[in-house]
Amino acid sequence: MQEPDNSPALHSDRRNNRRQLATLTTSKSISNLALRWVTAFLPTLERAFSTTTGTLTSILGLAELGGLSTTLVGRTLDRGRHRLIFVTSLLLVTASSVIALGGSIATFGIAMVLLLVGVSNLTVAGIAYIGERVSYSSRGRAIGTFETSWALSLLLGAPLLAFLIDRYGWRAAYIALALLNGLAAIAIFRSMPAPQAAGAATKTSLFGGLPRSAWPPLIASAAVAGAGMSIFVVMGAWLSDDYGLSVAGLGAIATGIGAAELASSSAVAVVADRIGIRRSVGIGGLLLGLGLVIIAISNYSVIIALIGLIVLVIGFEYGFVSSLSLMSEAAPQARGTAIAVGNAIATITRASLIVISGQCYERFGILGSATVSAAALCAAAAALISDRRRPVGQ
Structure with missing residues (x-):
């Protein structure tokens, strides 16, 4: 990772910085897998818990509100205590996988809340960590690398979990995830630097302290996230209901989607800084x-459905990962707080649209969910247009 001259450096050795980014990306991949497999294999969990798509998507939507917890860690991140948030988040993801083994709707709901709290805070801490150490002119590359974790989780993890589920049942997936996330927490604790003494963070109110210019990029990123999740949350059910795909088939498609996402997030790392983040x-x-x-x-x-899904995935991943770099510069003087607030907005957006999309899917099929996604995309476009004159990276 390249460090700007005007930001604090925890390590001057570039090799250590690259190692830290690799460790963060690997740990984020593992935690993402705990989240992503749920929607990819939703029909499996419907049978495991004897419930419906609408019920599970409603639980997922309500659990998304766990992401609001990021508003509590913004100032902690502004004080440089990133490692504390990293480790705590991974332990929460570990606990969620253990609790889900209970096998009831209640334990699934509790597990999903803990999972979303852990994944959300790990994401916010990672983006804040990179934002403070990498100049804006190179940030697309660093955040693009970090966000390959979203693609890698599905590309590498989906075949493994599909095998475990097919061979040993759905509980095997949760056992594997608990072990992997526990090991990731240990790796982060051992490899990431302890917090150094830092100046006092600027004391601001949670929302009122952000400048007006910070809001459009935060809203744009949240709306793009909502547009993607409106489809992803029903993807497994749609492919199973309309095309009769089995667990193995869903696993293969999830792997293909992971490959498309990896190519897209890698493209952000390679070209976004050159052509511009907006x-x-x-x-x-x-x-x-x-x-x-x-x-x-x-x-x-x-065939047409899968082509459309792949195009959507490529566009979502490229747009959303790029929006994270834009969000990381929304309020440079209170970066941790701004990113935490941005995640809270995204949490409310995703939670609402997941529930709405799930209900629309049950009533109108995939066209209902696609309409929800299109509405969110229009909101993202409006926010991006209003942000076009804001200077960044200065």
């Missing part, structure tokens, strides 16, 4: 919208 967010949004159109006209053709 432009990258816009390009991602256009591709996401194109994917929605293809899905809407698929008419029960599995």
